[in-house]
Amino acid sequence: DTGVSQDPRHKITKRGQNVTFRCDPISEHNRLYWYRQTLGQGPEFLTYFQNEAQLEKSRLLSDRFSAERPKGSFSTLEIQRTEQGDSAMYLCASSLARVGYTFGSGTRLTVV
Amino acid sequence: DQQVKQNSPSLSVQEGRISILNCDYTNSMFDYFLWYKKYPAEGPTFLISISSIKDKNEDGRFTVFLNKSAKHLSLHIVPSQPGDSAVYFCAALPGANNLFFGTGTRLTVIP
Numbered sequence: 001d002t003g004v005s006q007d008p009r010h011k012i013t014k015r016g017q018n019v020t021f022r023c024d025p026i027s028e029h030n031r032l033y034w035y036r037q038t039l040g041q042g043p044e045f046l047t048y049f050q051n052e053a054q055l056e057k058s059r060l061l062s063d064r065f066s067a068e069r070p071k072g073s074f075s076t077l078e079i080q081r082t083e084q085g086d087s088a089m090y091l092c093a094s095s096l097a098r099v100g101y102t103f104g105s106g107t108r109l110t111v112v
Numbered sequence: 113d114q115q116v117k118q119n120s121p122s123l124s125v126q127e128g129r130i131s132i133l134n135c136d137y138t139n140s141m142f143d144y145f146l147w148y149k150k151y152p153a154e155g156p157t158f159l160i161s162i163s164s165i166k167d168k169n170e171d172g173r174f175t176v177f178l179n180k181s182a183k184h185l186s187l188h189i190v191p192s193q194p195g196d197s198a199v200y201f202c203a204a205l206p207g208a209n210n211l212f213f214g215t216g217t218r219l220t221v222i223p
Binding site: 004 | 153201205
């Protein structure tokens, strides 16, 4: 068990391009979360999956964002038509219970 | 609306002394409070939590105190070690599944 794995670690993209990030949670964890962290701020909740079901979505998750967890294992977060305001660290976390997530190291997105 | 607030962006403490990190919240529906530690280029690491029905939880050098009437919690680290230098985030759960984080306090432990 190597913890929560996120790929890529860094992504630079041009404004208007689509990007996709992947998260592999700890294998026995049925809960998976996506958060976004901008400079000087704490992480902000984006969405939550229990197994393959997306149960909660934040208002931050605009229609340009979509997340999936097709077989209840890994998850992807796609951002369409990226904007400079999307530049942030995207963090994935997983857990068995509501308390005490394990976070991955994040994907740092830079939109130029 | 920042429901969890950490008003001190930074704190410096001598090695061996106590570090006290503070956090205030506004939402009385929070039922769990957590502290996370973050090193550069890594995700946050869970440190310690406390249920809203308790006022203290201790784990080794780390103790979290909760004052519900004041909507305030604090993390005490005793004794502080240079390896404790990191950004510390306070977070809270509102009975749902999404954590609300504060903006973090950067702790520097001076050898």
